[in-house]
Amino acid sequence: MSLAFQASQALPRGTDYLRILPELVLSIFGMIIMVLDPVVDQRRNQKALGTLALIGSLAAIASTLWQARAPGLAFWNMVQVDTFSVFFHFLITTITAVVILTSYEYMEVQQIRVGEYYALILFGAVGMCLMSSAVELVLIFIALEISSISTYILAGFRRRAAISSEASIKYFLLGSFATAFFLYGVALMFGATGSTSIPTIEQHLRSGSIPVLAYVAIALMFVGLGFKVAAAPFHVWTPDVYEGAPAPIVGFMSTAPKAAVFAVLLRIMFQIHAPGRLGLIWVAAALSMTLGNIGALVQQNVKRLLAYSSIAHAGYLLVAFAALPQNGIPSAMFYTASYAAMNIGAFAVVSHFGGAGERYVTLEDYSGLGRRSPVLAAALTLFLLSLIGIPITAGFFAKFYVFSAALQANLVGLVIIGVINSAVAAYYYLRVIVVVYMHDPRDESVLPAVPLELGAALAITALTTIYLGLLPGRVLDYASRSAGDLLH
């Protein structure tokens, strides 16, 4: 580490700013909304603030595509723009846009104040985007804090429901504890290698023997990040938080922060060539798949069911981390994208169907949905089939790539556990579909029509789910190229 301060080369150049442009755009829009929130009349401008947030996230998508043409390091090796970071930037900003679309109606029905809600989503996205492009553990930590703290607050936005405050405080307490683990890992890694910059750490670990301290550091960082992606045995918070948090936010926090954390994990595990990763990941993946699916079997609340399902999916995804880098990385990236599409879609349905105060969230409430609203039921069925992993949906190829990557690394045991779990999982997803189509409706009242914005969100997620299920090639190619970039 050079401590010498060279004033001559001090100024960042234009490309430096281009390489953090999506983050800049998101922050600026977040701040505009924050300033407007107390100034304008919330009741009349509910939609306007949401639209502003939507424009912000669309601008962030555009700037992501723009910055893709200028790969490289920025701000003195803090941030690296390459195909890998662009992939995750695109994914996270798109998730943000779709979640904002699903929130319009929800905010109206639940009568939640909107300004801070949209601002927090945008600020959270800033942190998540930075996590995917940062190559410096200190910056990753700050970005992780931004993303986590905004989701803690968002989880408590149903201020009238005690369960939501409970979700927020539980998530906050356990989450800060987990972040502390990550930070301790970073500190020990610094102690072991003398640097917090990922490329420097990699060089240091490659040359010469690996200090034992590095193993401890990797394990501690894995604990912290494993919590954030709800991997077992750090998953206990998930069902309570997902049950209490507003449904669109659950769609958001089960996909965007997870994608960002998986990006960080990919960097730490593969770019650093994390020593001793295999054992850690093997245990966490097997436990997550098994505990998630067993937990989901007995759930009566759809949100809790999807929470356990997200634990299981984190497990499937972790399988890819145990595989060899050249096919582990692309399959993990593909899985993240597919899971985002189907899970946001499922929670969009849940948020619309829930009604005021999220009254209708149990499995019984869903009986006869097929007759009451064929469109919603069809969309939900598509997402659930994709979560099972039925062919022509995204979930099929996602699981296929992960398991074949694991087989190429001779992880037969893990693949067997994964396949058995997928079969078990089919049971509880199909149970929902059976209730939706086969049971008589308990309540014949007419459901509110699906508004335009929610319809758009459902269309985007459904089309993505089918597109990835039919033509996975382009996305997978791009992911493979990213893997090449990540490994040089």
Add this chain to the structure above:
Amino acid sequence: MLHLVLFLIFGAICVAGAVNLLVQRHPINSALSLVAVMASLAVEYLLLGAEFVAAVQVIVYAGAIMVLFVFVIMLLNAGEEARTGGSRVAILFGIPGMLAGSLLVAWVLITHSGTQEVSAGALPGPPREIANLLFHDFLLPFEVTSVLVLIAIMGAVVLAARPESIEQQKREG
């Protein structure tokens, strides 16, 4: 030598304060033990050559954060806590797990502290060196913390607000 002796003394105070924080039944006593923890940590930082961090530790943690804690204790009108038996999971897994973890880290540090590790005092500590890092190499993380501050401000305001006053009562029906 003086270094090591001071380090051990303040390390012991720090750990004792942390344990006392957990066993005390009255929140104010816990808060005051936390002050002891923070202050002895500041001395430890000083011993490691991190002068700026030590000063910040006193200003922010021992000063500001403790004010917040005391406010919260008053706000909640928290009295003496009831003793519970403690959670069984904590006794069976938590305490042994924590002990095993810290013993492992201690063992690694003692047996494997070879030449590779960074020695104390070799790192930037005085404000000038910290500033050179903070406003040049780590400029981006520094600027990004301002977003963190914004989120914290919004979180405080949102979560402290009363829900009735936000939402339109008339639509309730």
Add this chain to the structure above:
Amino acid sequence: MPDNYFARYLPILIHFSLAALLATAIVLLSWIIGYRRPTRAKLSPYECGMTPVGDARQRFSVKFYLVAMLFILFDVEAVFLYPWAVILRDLKMFGFWEMLVYIGIVLVGFFYIWKKGVLDWGGASTGRGEV
């Protein structure tokens, strides 16, 4: 670390020792020399001539908490100003701008809490006071 590292902190150590000594001395001396003839009136808590009633610990308004919380946030911001001020000359104009951006972003937060009425302690809130 320079050789005279600890020597540089000697004045602070002396300062702390003197403070501790003085505090202990005052308490100890008044305890040793002082006359103690307690009466009921003398032992009662001093409350500006009023008879103390009820528990002294009452629930505080959430505003106290908010102000304490916001104080910390701006305190953290102020802490960054110290190292910045030390090397401002070396940083030249760019250093000025980078701090200006930082303070500008935090000021957005200040504007927000101001308009939100968090700092408004009057009875009837004038802004869109929602807290």
